[in-house]
Amino acid sequence: MHEMREVLALERQSGTASWIECFSSRSRVPKTRYRTLLGMGLHFLQQWTGINYFFYYGTTIFSTAHIKDPFLMQLILGAVNVATTFLAVYLVDRFGRRWPLILGAIWQAVWLMIFASIGTATSHSSPSSTYGVVMILSSCMFIASFAATWGPIAWVVMGETFALRTRAKQASLATAANWLGNFLIGFLTPHADRGLSYAFGFILASANLAAAAIVWMYLYESSLLSLESVDIMYSMHDIVPWESARWVPPGYVTRRERDEQHFRRLSIQEMVEMANKDASVKSDENAAQGSQV
Structure with a gap:
């Protein structure tokens, strides 16, 4: 109950951000622009x-591949x-x-290349x-991977990545990027099919590899x-x-187990300040060790 009260208090204090703030480097929310562009990029690449x-x-694709019943094939894919x-x-x-996002994208790229x-x-x-x-x-292997990874998990990530103050607008921007990617696929595929035929699959495979690289380099692990x-x-x-999967929030023994006494003593705002202080101390220690070497 103490934690819930603190969360509600922080939510009331955070207010509502403007659209410009979602792309600002001076926002009160940490890494606002970073998270906005990450969400938009992931959802664009999902399409x-x-x-x-x-x-x-x-x-159309399967009929040109001389498959007898392409409509039945669509039912199988569904x-x-x-x-x-x-x-x-x-x-x-x-x-x-x-x-799941990294390995799913790589798996999808492999089967697209084969196709x-x-x-x-x-x-x-x-x-x-x-x-x-x-x-x-x-x-079928491509569809199975997408349905188990990029299809649902990209939406899970969007719900977990954005801060309270900017969440609504950042989620809107990510969804808009998703629909932009969807529109471009729908618009360009007929032209690509006439000009590139099946070679268009190599472009889509490259997009999957790019998506895997972006997740590896920029997405923090928010599980639990x-x-x-x-x-x-x-x-x-x-x-x-x-390395973010190994990070444990202040007041927790593991991501599954928390220190109840710690939560009774400190507010969430104090935990944020304590976490930043610990990070600053570690940074100073690393800098000192580097100078000694």
Whole structure:
């Protein structure tokens, strides 16, 4: 109850940010512009993973691949999408946010390359049932990965990354970026299909690899953290994203277990100040060690 009262008090004090503040480097919220651009980038790339390349134009793509019933193929892809979405609940709880997104993007890139390679190699040759089966398998493996990782987890990340003061507007910007990516896929795919044919899959595979790199370099691990603890983590100056999974918020023994006495003694605002003080001390110690060397 003490923690809940502190959170509500902080929420009332934080107020509402302007649209300009979401891109400001002088905002009262730590790393506001960083988090805005990260959310927009992830949601734009969610569409450029290639999911709607299959769902919007799958029948056209598979008909040119000499698959007898492309509409049945679309039904199969939809069934795979629904079935594997439930796997995301396990993955996000067991492995957090970063690794499912990174490995999912790499997995998707691999199967897109296989799909594009076979499609490009056989586009001017006689149809082969073996090649058709591999292309169907590739698309199903891609859909399964997206449904279990980038489909739902990108939205989980958006809900956990933004601070109280700027959350509503940053979430709106991320959603707008998602729809922009969706529009570009829908608009460009017919032209890319005529000009590049299956080679367009290589571009989508590259987008997946770029998405994996962005998650690795910029996304902090928010698994098992409250929204307020996520805000504290982003305010720390000595944490890098690829080591953020090991960070434990002040007053916690692990991310699952907290020190009740600590929460009774300190307010959340005091914990933020204490965390920043600890980070400053560690930074000074590292600088001193570096100068001695």
